[in-house]
Amino acid sequence: MRSFAIVGHLARTEGDFILEDLPGSGGRMDLLCRCIQAALFLSHTLRRDTDCYLVFLGEPAPPKTICIRGSEVHSLNPDERSTAALLRKALALPVGTIYRSSTPGIYIRATGFSDLLLERGFALSDEGGEDIRKIQNLPASFLLSDHLNLTKEEQMYIPPSTHKISVSPRSLHADHVITLIHNELDRREAGWT
Amino acid sequence: MRSFAIVGHLARTEGDFILEDLPGSGGRMDLLCRCIQAALFLSHTLRRDTDCYLVFLGEPAPPKTICIRGSEVHSLNPDERSTAALLRKALALPVGTIYRSSTPGIYIRATGFSDLLLERGFALSDEGGEDIRKIQNLPASFLLSDHLNLTKEEQMYIPPSTHKISVSPRSLHADHVITLIHNELDRREAGWT
16 A cells, blocks of 8 residues: 655645636645646556545645545546546535545545644655665655645654655656656566566 | 657647647647656756657647757746647647747647657657666657557657667556656766666
């Protein structure tokens, strides 16, 4: 089972953003949609062994967390607009601190970064981390930030023992990092390394 | 200098597709936009050392080829919609067989797959190819197909000596393949392997 969690620092927390302006009115919702695409799509099929967590920290009602379960999700297409429409539907629901189902395989609750990290461990995607190819026992759960770095407050919630992992000598978009992590896991599962 | 060429078998060849329906009316234009994003974007900057060729083979006026030069392009954002708007502007221009400038760094002409391959060599992204990590002298130009395989006619234009390269034991979206190729080149340039 693989998991990716992506923190959307500006991502809109109501279902009122405009599908024609995902970067602006959605608070870089386009970036989160591409992360979902990288986390859950293979060619012509979905990665049923992967869950994707999205932490929404933008206005007007932060925080919210959406979980997309690869094993359950239906009607997910790879393009940004249709994915954003599913997120918008979930964000329009009234929610408390317990996950509530939106569409099949998509769940939402009104909790944020610290709650997710209290529940489960994640390795951290970090440019200064250990080269993923050199790590013998690769974790299966990864935390990534969007186009902004984790804040000092967010960093305080990350346990000191957290494994920091780097995938590239270059600074990459979060969705590209997810693709590279999947590839390393795929190769090891298939005996390609 | 790196180059990626992506064949869009159904990609609309006029500037009349609907930005609200890139997969349908654009003939999987969403996929081509994600390939551009994978080919040209680093975090907070562009890959100025990369060119991206897109071959449009859909209705109503195939073939057309758009070249996006990373060294010249302006006003390119990573989201699908704004990228598609730039492609639509280029596809709306009357064109012949010589590249014509659309917006800065974006060129279009009314030629297709065979012309591109006559001009320059590409390695071919192929699931049955050699593992990219095992190739000593890695090429810098790569040809990829969209969600459809190359047709038999297209395959006839590919020289028998073409290097076939695989990046994964799984069948991946073309944009994910581009990300993985860039990563291998980045690692070698930085002495990470």
